[in-house]
Amino acid sequence: MIRNSLPVSNCQTNIQKKKLTMTRADTAFAVVTIFWGFIGVVCPILTGLFMRKSPNRGIVQIMFVMTAVCCYLFWLCAFLFQINPLVGPQLESNLIRTMQYEWYGINPQHTPEHPEA
Amino acid sequence: MGSLFRSEEMTLCQLFLQSDAAYACVSELGEMGLVQFKDLNPDVNAFQRKFVNEIMRCEEMERKLRYIEKELKKDKLKIPDSDSNPKAPAPKEMIDLEATFEKIESELREVNTNAEALKRNYLELTELKEVLTKTQTFFREQGHGHHNVVEDAQHALVPEERVGSGDAIHKSVFIVFFQGEQLKARVRKICEGFRATLYPCPETAQERMDMLRGVTTRLEDLEIVKKIKAIYHTLNMCSFEHSRNNLIAECWAPAKVLEEVQAALRHGQDIPPTYFMTNRFTKVFQSIVHAYGVAGYREVNPALYTIISFPFLFAVMFGDTGHGFIMFLFGLWMVVSEKKLDQKKNDNEIFKMMFGGRYIILLMGLFSLYTGLIYNDIFSKSLNLFGSSWKFNYTQETLDGSFSLQMKPEDIFDDATTGAYPLGLDPVWQASINKITFTNSFKMKLSVIMGVLQMASGVLLSVFNHLHFKHYSFVLVQFVPEILFLLCIFGYLLALIFFKWLTINAHCASCAPSLLIHFINMFLYKYEEPANINGTVPAFHCDNMGPFGNYSQFEMKCTGQTVFYPHQRKAGLGARSHEHLVSSEVLPGQEGLSASEVDISTSVSINGGRGDAVMTMEEEEEGDAEAEFDTGEVFVGQAIHTIEYCLGCVSHTASYLRLWALSLAHAQLSEVLWNMLFRMGLKMDLPYVGSILVFACFGAFAVLTIAVLLVMEGLSAFLHALRLHWVEFQSKFYHGDGYLFDPFNFKEQMDPTLDDQ
Numbered sequence: 048m049i050r051n052s053l054p055v056s057n058c059q060t061n062i063q064k065k066k067l068t069m070t071r072a073d074t075a076f077a078v079v080t081i082f083w084g085f086i087g088v089v090c091p092i093l094t095g096l097f098m099r100k101s102p103n104r105g106i107v108q109i110m111f112v113m114t115a116v117c118c119y120l121f122w123l124c125a126f127l128f129q130i131n132p133l134v135g136p137q138l139e140s141n142l143i144r145t146m147q148y149e150w151y152g153i154n155p156q157h158t159p160e161h162p163e164a
Numbered sequence: 165m166g167s168l169f170r171s172e173e174m175t176l177c178q179l180f181l182q183s184d185a186a187y188a189c190v191s192e193l194g195e196m197g198l199v200q201f202k203d204l205n206p207d208v209n210a211f212q213r214k215f216v217n218e219i220m221r222c223e224e225m226e227r228k229l230r231y232i233e234k235e236l237k238k239d240k241l242k243i244p245d246s247d248s249n250p251k252a253p254a255p256k257e258m259i260d261l262e263a264t265f266e267k268i269e270s271e272l273r274e275v276n277t278n279a280e281a282l283k284r285n286y287l288e289l290t291e292l293k294e295v296l297t298k299t300q301t302f303f304r305e306q307g308h309g310h311h312n313v314v315e316d317a318q319h320a321l322v323p324e325e326r327v328g329s330g331d332a333i334h335k336s337v338f339i340v341f342f343q344g345e346q347l348k349a350r351v352r353k354i355c356e357g358f359r360a361t362l363y364p365c366p367e368t369a370q371e372r373m374d375m376l377r378g379v380t381t382r383l384e385d386l387e388i389v390k391k392i393k394a395i396y397h398t399l400n401m402c403s404f405e406h407s408r409n410n411l412i413a414e415c416w417a418p419a420k421v422l423e424e425v426q427a428a429l430r431h432g433q434d435i436p437p438t439y440f441m442t443n444r445f446t447k448v449f450q451s452i453v454h455a456y457g458v459a460g461y462r463e464v465n466p467a468l469y470t471i472i473s474f475p476f477l478f479a480v481m482f483g484d485t486g487h488g489f490i491m492f493l494f495g496l497w498m499v500v501s502e503k504k505l506d507q508k509k510n511d512n513e514i515f516k517m518m519f520g521g522r523y524i525i526l527l528m529g530l531f532s533l534y535t536g537l538i539y540n541d542i543f544s545k546s547l548n549l550f551g552s553s554w555k556f557n558y559t560q561e562t563l564d565g566s567f568s569l570q571m572k573p574e575d576i577f578d579d580a581t582t583g584a585y586p587l588g589l590d591p592v593w594q595a596s597i598n599k600i601t602f603t604n605s606f607k608m609k610l611s612v613i614m615g616v617l618q619m620a621s622g623v624l625l626s627v628f629n630h631l632h633f634k635h636y637s638f639v640l641v642q643f644v645p646e647i648l649f650l651l652c653i654f655g656y657l658l659a660l661i662f663f664k665w666l667t668i669n670a671h672c673a674s675c676a677p678s679l680l681i682h683f684i685n686m687f688l689y690k691y692e693e694p695a696n697i698n699g700t701v702p703a704f705h706c707d708n709m710g711p712f713g714n715y716s717q718f719e720m721k722c723t724g725q726t727v728f729y730p731h732q733r734k735a736g737l738g739a740r741s742h743e744h745l746v747s748s749e750v751l752p753g754q755e756g757l758s759a760s761e762v763d764i765s766t767s768v769s770i771n772g773g774r775g776d777a778v779m780t781m782e783e784e785e786e787g788d789a790e791a792e793f794d795t796g797e798v799f800v801g802q803a804i805h806t807i808e809y810c811l812g813c814v815s816h817t818a819s820y821l822r823l824w825a826l827s828l829a830h831a832q833l834s835e836v837l838w839n840m841l842f843r844m845g846l847k848m849d850l851p852y853v854g855s856i857l858v859f860a861c862f863g864a865f866a867v868l869t870i871a872v873l874l875v876m877e878g879l880s881a882f883l884h885a886l887r888l889h890w891v892e893f894q895s896k897f898y899h900g901d902g903y904l905f906d907p908f909n910f911k912e913q914m915d916p917t918l919d920d921q
Contacts, residue, residue, distance in 0.1 A: 071550070072583025079586075102167050106446065106468065113472035118534060120617070121480070122588070124610045125538050127662065129553075129584040131669035133676060135571030136554065136596035140563040146592075147557065150548075155560055 072130065079122055087115025167441050168450070168468040170632070171459055171902070172418045174436035179415065187255060190395045190908075197909030199415040200437060203401045213400040218255075221262060222393035228265040235272055258392060391910055398908060416905065436461050439905035444502075445523050446471065452524075456890045457900025464628050466894055473618065473893075474885055475524065479531035480614065481826035481881040484834055486543035487873055488532025495526030528882075538588035539603075539827070543869075544834040546594035553582045554592045568597060573670040600828070607824040609661050615820025615892065616654040619813070622896030623647050629897060646809060646896075654817055657683060816892040822884050830877050837873070841865045 091108040098104040138146070147153040177199075181189050193199055205213065418439055438459050442450050446467070452474070453459070453467040482488060498505065499522050510516060518525065540546040555578045556571060563569070571577075585591070589606070593599050623646050630638040660679055668676045685691070845861025848854045894900070 068580075070579075070581055070583040071586060072553075075584075075586030102441070103443070106168055106471070109468055110472055113469060113476075117472065117476045120613070121535065121538055121610070124613060125588050125606070126584050126586075127665045128606045128609070129590060131665065131667075132573040132577055133668070133670055134598070134602065135573045135576055136592050136602070137568055137570040137598045138592070138596050139568045140566060142595055143556065143558060143569060144560075144563055146595075150552065151555065151557065153557060 072126075076126065079119070079126075083115045083119035083122075087112050087119070090115075168446055168465055170462050170465055171438040171440055174416050174418060174439065174461070174905070176436070177415055177417055186399060187395060190398050191391070193415075194391065194394060194398070194908050194910045197907050197911060199417040200905055200907050201398050201401050202414040202416070204414055205401065215396040215400050218258075218396045219393060219400075221258070222396065225262055225265050226390070226393070228269045231269060232265075232272060235276065261388070394908075394910065415908075418905075435902070437905040438463075438902040440465065440467070448521050448524055449474070452886065453889075453894075454904070456894065457898070458902045458904050460899045460902040462632060463899060463902070464625050464632075464897060466625075466889070466898055469621075470889055471527075474889055475527035475531045477614070477618075477823065477885040477888055478528045478881050479535040480610070480823045481884060482528070482532045482830060482877065483535045483539045483827045484541050484543065484830060484873075485533050485536030487834070487869070487877075488529050488534075488536050490529070490870075490874060491525060491878065492529025492533060495522055495524075495529050498522035499526055528878075539831070540589040540591055540594065541831055541834070544594075544831065544838045546589075546591040548591040550586050551582070552590050552592045553578050553585050554590060555582075570598075577670070603831070604824070604828070607827055608821060611820045611823035612654075612817060613658055613661065614823060615817050615888075616650070616658055618820075618888075618893050619816060619896055620647065620650055620655070622893045622898075623650060626897035649810060650813055654813065812895060816895075819892055820888065822888070826877075826881055826884060830873065830881070833873055833877065834869075837865060837868055841868065 090111045094104060094107050094111065098107060144155060148155065179189070210216070416437055418441075438461055440446075440450055440459075449471045450465075450467045453465070453470060459465055479488065498519055502522070505519055510519075536542060537547075554571060554576050556576045558569065589603070593602055596602075623643065626646075627639055627643050630636070630643060657679070660682070664677070664679060842861055842865040845854075845858040845865075848857055850857065
């Protein structure tokens with residue numbers, strides 16, 4: 048799974064032993080990789096079969112491959128950049144209040160005492 | 165691999181033409197438009213060529229036709245657009261054509277000199293009609309033809325104020341009736357004294373119309389004359405062989421159409437022109453590559469990859485779904501109504517340019533849609549499609565306590581169930597205060613990744629060139645050092661980036677190694693013991709690779725090119741000497757760096773130039789006195805190439821950071837337009853009036869979005885993406901020293917604006 052799977056140093060104070068579950072991120076990784084893999088590998092092969100006579104066959108194949116490579120790489124960079132974030136967002140308090148209400152349904156009227164970091 | 169990968173194969177053909185048939189043959193070739201004629205008489209003066217008289221006759225005919233055309237345009241007579249493509253006639257017919265044009269021209273000149281008087285006469289004819297109706301009885305009594313009416317009629321004053329058609333001069337009509345020749349002369353003199361006009365024959369105007377109608381149809385001949393002239397220009401390029409009364413022509417033609425051209429001969433020794441078979445989609449991408457330099461003959465063509473990489477790099481800099489969508493719609497409209505817009509013959513230069521690039525605009529819009537989704541930027545707003553991964557839950561006290569809160573990823577970021585946001589950047593960042601710090605880090609690393617990969621692919625493409633032109637040694641001495649240099653330094657940087665993304669997390673944020681410091685230390689050979697630094701990841705110890713790769717291949721490149729290149733040029737030289745030189749270049753070992761080895765490597769690399777000079781001197785001592793080429797010249801040339809490449813790698817990698825800069829500028833401009841303009845209208849809390857104000861605000865927002873963000877930023881990103889292709893990508897493999905295939909084509913002679921085939 049795309050987490051701290053590589054060996055890390057002894058700096059890590061709390062080594063977490065996580066359950067190996069499929070997170071949403073893993074699903075996303077699989078889906079996107081398969082999608083661009085289809086476009087970048089399967090589509091050129093299909094083009095090679097269906098466009099055998101056309102002089103533009105090579106061009107279409109290269110277009111498929113390059114589109115898949117460029118777009119997948121772009122998505123991959125954005126994805127990998129966020130799996131281990133080193134800084135978090137700094138939001139205005141009022142905005143946090145609104146977000147908590149809209150996104151997480153946390154009503155300011157009855158907010159239980161939750162210890163946060 | 166597709167017809168755009170390399171330019172087409174060309175064949176040099178020699179045509180042997182009988183003098184009588186030469187004209188007809190060249191005419192046929194011109195209709196086909198597939199061959200380019202070589203000038204076999206390059207040092208002959210234009211006035212000494214064989215067919216100069218015919219060309220002069222053609223030019224004379226052209227001049228006459230142009231004059232006729234001008235006259236027709238002045239009279240606003242419509243010149244019918246003939247769709248037919250008349251073939252060039254035989255030389256005999258040329259004489260007939262000349263005679264016809266001569267006659268028409270003289271007639272037209274004659275007609276023109278009387279034009280003013282004719283117009284006036286026509287006007288007076290209408291007056292005559294009026295007078296006739298009024299004094300009908302008088303004319304019936306006389307009974308003569310209307311031609312002599314005035315002179316032989318009796319005098320009768322019929323003063324009338326008559327406004328002539330066309331001019332506002334008040335005229336009085338009068339009729340003079342008289343008898344005899346003497347009176348006629350006197351009446352004439354008096355009339356002339358008072359500047360009275362005489363009535364003309366009505367047929368004159370009719371005659372004029374007929375003549376002009378006839379001339380109109382002859383304007384098709386202009387096309388024919390141009391063809392004749394073109395044929396004679398081509399025939400001038402042939403060399404004349406007196407012995408057999410033949411004309412010899414040399415021409416280039418694409419190999420695929422050889423049968424059609426009916427020739428068969430071997431290749432010439434000089435460089436053929438470059439020809440790409442393009443359709444209307446690939447034409448525009450090929451043209452932007454040619455704008456920088458036409459590909460050399462059979463060289464690898466970057467246009468094939470530019471089809472996708474150019475819109476993609478544009479989109480990385482443009483990166484907004486909303487703007488990308490508008491651009492996509494614009495491109496789509498132009499593509500769908502292609503035929504209609506093509507026929508309209510719009511004279512607007514700017515629209516013509518944009519119409520020419522309709523496929524590029526379509527692709528750019530499409531890719532911008534995608535990159536906007538990944539940047540999560542739609543008119544400077546973010547989409548929350550899947551739910552943010554930052555799950556926070558603060559108490560009201562905490563929120564009341566401070567104006568803003570900085571979230572810590574180890575607590576707030578949901579690692580366990582959601583992980584990273586599935587599609588692009590998390591939506592929580594759009595509203596955050598430190599958004600730019602976050603996106604800067606992302607976009608800068610992204611730019612370097614894209615840049616290094618594009619440059620590496622450029623270097624890889626040079627292998628195809630080397631293999632095709634059978635410079636097999638170049639693969640070893642040029643490609644291998646180049647790719648090693650690029651990958652060992654910048655590929656290593658890429659590896660570091662990915663490694664840091666994957667392994668360092670927030671629990672270790674304080675001790676996360678800085679890539680920049682690490683990179684600098686690599687160049688300075690500054691290593692720190694792993695035990696001293698708390699938390700340096702052991703994997704980072706493999707940074708021996710970096711400097712090893714760096715210096716070793718640098719030496720290899722310098723020496724390899726200077727050593728092996730001469731080796732290849734001189735086939736007969738023994739390999740001993742060169743192997744000896746190469747083996748003495750034992751590269752420093754990989755297990756750590758002892759002091760002595762460091763000295764060797766540094767000394768050799770620092771004194772690289774001197775070291776090389778020493779080696780080449782040794783080489784010369786070994787007795788390659790027979791030099792077909794200048795060793796010094798080769799050495800200097802390759803040294804320049806080495807330095808250019810190495811410095812270029814560094815500066816071009818930095819140059820790719822413009823991908824970050826422009827996308828940042830675009831995002832900020834978009835945010836400014838929304839916050840300072842549109843949001844002002846939305847925030848106003850005025851009932852009823854507010855709706856009008858919002859409408860006005862939106863109008864300003866829309867106009868500025870299109871003008872600034874779409875047009876200006878679009879052009880800017882277009883230009884920068886183009887520069888990245890021309891300089892950073894193409895300098896790795898492209899020579900661009902060819903010349904375009906310019907076929908002898910009548911269509912292009914007819915319509916000089918038809919510059920795209």
